[in-house]
Amino acid sequence: MNLAERLAVARGGPAGEVVRAIAAGGPPDDADPSSPGPTPPGSVAGGAAATRKPPPKPAAPARSGAPVPGSPPPDALLKLKDRAGKALFDRIGTRLNDSAMSESKLLAYAREELSQVIEGEKVPLSVEERARLVREIGDDVLGYGPLQRLLDDANVTEIMVNGADTIFVERDGKLVRSTARFASEVHLRRVIERIVSGVGRRIDESSPLVDARLPDGSRVNAIIPPLAVSGSTLTIRKFAKDPLQVSDLIGFGTLTAEMAELLEACVTARLNIIVSGGTGTGKTTLLNVLSSFIPKGERIITIEDAVELQLQQEHVVRLESRPPNIEGKGQITIRDLVRNSLRMRPDRIVIGECRGGESLDMLQAMNTGHDGSLSTVHSNSPRDAVSRLETLVLMAGMDLPLRAIREQISSAVDVIVQLSRLRDGSRRVTYVTEVQGMEGEVVTLQDAFVFDYSAGVDAHGRFLGKPVPTGVRPRFTDRFRDLGIELSPSVFALPDRRETPFRDHAAELSARSPNAPERRKAPR
Numbered sequence: 001m002n003l004a005e006r007l008a009v010a011r012g013g014p015a016g017e018v019v020r021a022i023a024a025g026g027p028p029d030d031a032d033p034s035s036p037g038p039t040p041p042g043s044v045a046g047g048a049a050a051t052r053k054p055p056p057k058p059a060a061p062a063r064s065g066a067p068v069p070g071s072p073p074p075d076a077l078l079k080l081k082d083r084a085g086k087a088l089f090d091r092i093g094t095r096l097n098d099s100a101m102s103e104s105k106l107l108a109y110a111r112e113e114l115s116q117v118i119e120g121e122k123v124p125l126s127v128e129e130r131a132r133l134v135r136e137i138g139d140d141v142l143g144y145g146p147l148q149r150l151l152d153d154a155n156v157t158e159i160m161v162n163g164a165d166t167i168f169v170e171r172d173g174k175l176v177r178s179t180a181r182f183a184s185e186v187h188l189r190r191v192i193e194r195i196v197s198g199v200g201r202r203i204d205e206s207s208p209l210v211d212a213r214l215p216d217g218s219r220v221n222a223i224i225p226p227l228a229v230s231g232s233t234l235t236i237r238k239f240a241k242d243p244l245q246v247s248d249l250i251g252f253g254t255l256t257a258e259m260a261e262l263l264e265a266c267v268t269a270r271l272n273i274i275v276s277g278g279t280g281t282g283k284t285t286l287l288n289v290l291s292s293f294i295p296k297g298e299r300i301i302t303i304e305d306a307v308e309l310q311l312q313q314e315h316v317v318r319l320e321s322r323p324p325n326i327e328g329k330g331q332i333t334i335r336d337l338v339r340n341s342l343r344m345r346p347d348r349i350v351i352g353e354c355r356g357g358e359s360l361d362m363l364q365a366m367n368t369g370h371d372g373s374l375s376t377v378h379s380n381s382p383r384d385a386v387s388r389l390e391t392l393v394l395m396a397g398m399d400l401p402l403r404a405i406r407e408q409i410s411s412a413v414d415v416i417v418q419l420s421r422l423r424d425g426s427r428r429v430t431y432v433t434e435v436q437g438m439e440g441e442v443v444t445l446q447d448a449f450v451f452d453y454s455a456g457v458d459a460h461g462r463f464l465g466k467p468v469p470t471g472v473r474p475r476f477t478d479r480f481r482d483l484g485i486e487l488s489p490s491v492f493a494l495p496d497r498r499e500t501p502f503r504d505h506a507a508e509l510s511a512r513s514p515n516a517p518e519r520r521k522a523p524r
């Protein structure tokens with residue numbers, strides 16, 4: 001979002017209201033060591049300081065700048081901050097819609113004006129105090145209010161605002177309530193408007209739910225009353241500045257080193273892989289890790305609803321779909337992008353998530369020479385993933401017979417990697433399953449790895465098991481041999497424990513009615 005727009009949105013109320021409202025944001029949940037101590041929620045004093053951005057810039061003056069003799073007491077300083085915030089809106093109002101002004105110029109301009117406002121106050125301040133005040137007011141007025149601090153906190157991965165005074169965050173993988181809060185529903189709405197107008201969208205009674213993105217790439221969903229009954233609701237999946245790597249996933253127990261070796265070989269051998277999992281199970285993260293195995297020099301086209309993938313390769317084209325505009329025109333769907341990508345000479349197509357008719361185009365692409373493609377689907381087991389793909393292909397509206405769809409799936413998809421969030425909150429690969437072909441009317445699946453639940457849980461309820469080989473060597477490993485890809489013997493080495501919950505999907509399915517695909521519940 002351009003700063004002018006943000007300010008324009010913020011300008012809604014009386015001058016300075018935003019500063020006051022933000023200032024009432026409450027104390028931080030994890031006290032910032034550099035902040036001047038907790039302040040009661042609702043109090044103007046300290047609030048603005050509490051919501052300021054931590055000073056990441058090396059040039060930021062130290063908080064402990066020596067006060068000049070006769071410096072105002074902290075209370076007076078905060079009143080000054082409030083007054084200066086009001087005056088800033090009065091002064092720069094005319095420049096807000098100046099589209100010729102870049103964001104950085106406007107920011108510099110706002111800071112310059114603010115300096116003059118503070119100058120005019122004739123309050124004795126040290127150079128450091130003045131610089132700090134300018135920075136803090138700027139951050140409060142131009143940032144995202146109480147969310148700013150949570151956005152700046154690297155340990156927070158998700159922010160969930162359930163109305164003005166209830167904010168939950170996911171911190172280090174755990175859901176906790178934050179003490180941050182908005183001053184009022186109006187304040188929250190203003191911040192939401194600031195976010196969505198930044199990506200050229202709007203939110204109001206006629207379009208009360210919006211997907212947007214922060215300038216740093218964080219994914220945002222906003223929904224307002226009357227649909228959100230308990231007040232405006234905002235969900236932010238923060239963009240990982242330092243995305244999880246394969247070594248992290250191995251460290252978390254999501255996958256094993258052996259499985260990572262197998263998956264790397266699968267990607268190198270251009271197998272088509274579907275990552276399957278429920279909401280927030282880590283599908284996109286695993287897709288990113290799998291994409292990192294794509295050899296350098298291949299032309300990769302990524303297609304997403306909101307860009308999240310962070311590929312490190314040099315030759316990457318990133319495409320993002322577009323919702324319709326206010327008149328309901330101009331929509332570009334994932335499906336349009338998949339079709340277009342075929343004319344862009346891709347070596348690999350990576351689709352963030354299949355959730356509609358694009359699945360048909362993806363399967364067709366996989367079947368017509370664009371192998372090595374990767375995507376995710378929302379489903380609870382490998383078998384479910386196949387059913388889900390069937391349903392999604394039907395959404396393309398081609399009126400294909402079910403058998404034809406299943407044939408497409410079975411010949412296009414080589415591997416399904418299933419992710420689940422277990423009862424202990426950990427995200428684990430619970431299956432690596434080969435799609436072998438068709439048997440009668442049914443797509444046959446064969447597990448290569450399954451999660452070992454039989455290892456039980458420790459005293460804290462954490463699962464001790466890991467995904468272990470079933471002992472069945474997938475047929476696709478023959479392709480590795482042809483391509484000269486060597487796998488360590490340990491990859492398919494059976495674990496010592498033999499109570500592994502091995503399931504032979506093919507045998508199970510052939511014992512069933514061919515038209516009744518098995519459905520298993522995801523482990524809880």
Ligand SMILES: Nc1ncnc2c1ncn2[C@@H]1O[C@H](COP(=O)(O)OP(=O)(O)OP(=O)(O)O)[C@@H](O)[C@H]1O
Nearest residue numbers: 157249252254278279280281282283284285286427
């Ligand atoms: N293996 C993992 N272990 C721990 N945390 C993880 C793991 N994978 C992902 N995460 C974290 O879980 C959150 C959700 O991850 P991700 O976006 O990959 O999930 P998703 O399944 O794609 O979600 P959605 O269904 O919303 O698209 C992120 O904050 C991410 O950092």
Ligand SMILES: [Mg+2]
Nearest residue numbers: 283284285353
């Ligand atoms: Mg995702």
